[in-house]
Amino acid sequence: MTHRTELARQMLRFTPESGVHRTPIGRLTLIRSDQPTDDLPTVYEASVCLIAQGAKTVSLGGRSLVYDAASYLIVSVDLPLVGRVLQASAQAPYLCCKIDIDPAVLTELVMQDSGETAGSVPPPLAVHPADTRLIDAACRLVELLGQPAQAGVLAPLIEKEILYRLLIGPHGPALRRIAQGDSHVGRVGRATAFIRENYRKPFRIDDVATAAGMSPSSLHEHFKAITTLTPLEFQKRLRLEAARALMISTDANAADAAFAVGYQSPSQFSREYRRVFSASPRMDAQRLKASGYVGA
Numbered sequence: 001m002t003h004r005t006e007l008a009r010q011m012l013r014f015t016p017e018s019g020v021h022r023t024p025i026g027r028l029t030l031i032r033s034d035q036p037t038d039d040l041p042t043v044y045e046a047s048v049c050l051i052a053q054g055a056k057t058v059s060l061g062g063r064s065l066v067y068d069a070a071s072y073l074i075v076s077v078d079l080p081l082v083g084r085v086l087q088a089s090a091q092a093p094y095l096c097c098k099i100d101i102d103p104a105v106l107t108e109l110v111m112q113d114s115g116e117t118a119g120s121v122p123p124p125l126a127v128h129p130a131d132t133r134l135i136d137a138a139c140r141l142v143e144l145l146g147q148p149a150q151a152g153v154l155a156p157l158i159e160k161e162i163l164y165r166l167l168i169g170p171h172g173p174a175l176r177r178i179a180q181g182d183s184h185v186g187r188v189g190r191a192t193a194f195i196r197e198n199y200r201k202p203f204r205i206d207d208v209a210t211a212a213g214m215s216p217s218s219l220h221e222h223f224k225a226i227t228t229l230t231p232l233e234f235q236k237r238l239r240l241e242a243a244r245a246l247m248i249s250t251d252a253n254a255a256d257a258a259f260a261v262g263y264q265s266p267s268q269f270s271r272e273y274r275r276v277f278s279a280s281p282r283m284d285a286q287r288l289k290a291s292g293y294v295g296a
Helices: 003-014 103-112 132-146 148-167 172-180 184-198 205-212 216-227 231-250 254-260 266-277 281-291
Strands: 019-022 028-033 040-044 047-053 055-060 063-068 071-075 079-087 094-100 125-129
Touching: 003 028, 003 047, 003 094, 003 132, 028 132, 040 231, 047 063, 047 132, 055 094, 063 071, 063 125, 079 216, 094 132, 103 148, 103 172, 132 148, 148 172, 172 184, 184 205, 184 216, 184 231, 205 216, 205 231, 216 231, 231 254, 231 266, 231 281, 254 266, 254 281, 266 281
Parallel strands: none
Antiparallel strands: 019 028, 028 094, 040 079, 047 071, 047 094, 055 063, 055 079, 071 125
């Protein structure tokens, strides 16, 4: 049995149906889809995504990447992507293991590692060939979901191993630059983290720029170049996605969801929701619930 086959087997144990499955291991999310999906805009957190079965495409601006069980996707800073599952069926569902990047652990590893940061740096969104040792580590992490007594001790160690394998892999230079904070991508990463933490309340661009260690004009230029959105557009996207998740998980109506994520006007919320997701909040929530909502 290959590592990839074992990863698929383990994932099927903990994903009984289509959908995004949060797990007791906080940075681990399992995603399953029993059929191909339409395009779905989602803000991806900094993470690595390993597919055990199936294939998916993600797009940022005019750039699209396809990845499958032979490769992995790495997102080294929060990005607003459009994802679509390409290959999936009830007999062979799309299975994806998403592991969020812990900035503190990444910084610790970079301080211990003497790898190079010079030369060309990969973009913040990339696809690379899957390493069998990386797949094996992901498999052991998923397996811990069935061993809760051990997970508290072992899961952080395996997550650290996965980050280290990414750090010594082809995306290592980008991760080092981000951890060291001496690149535009690293500073934009601090800006997206600030916005994610404060998206429900109004903030000044000066506050975001201070958090990022940039001038407001430099922040706007590089934030837009990297994420394709302005900081305020990024905040709106986070609000809309939080409202969408709330409507799906709690059956909240559009007005209640709008107020919960910081909107003062339900009509403005509905207009912006339709602009991003091409449907009214109610119709979109109903469609996603019926489809199993594969959002990452």
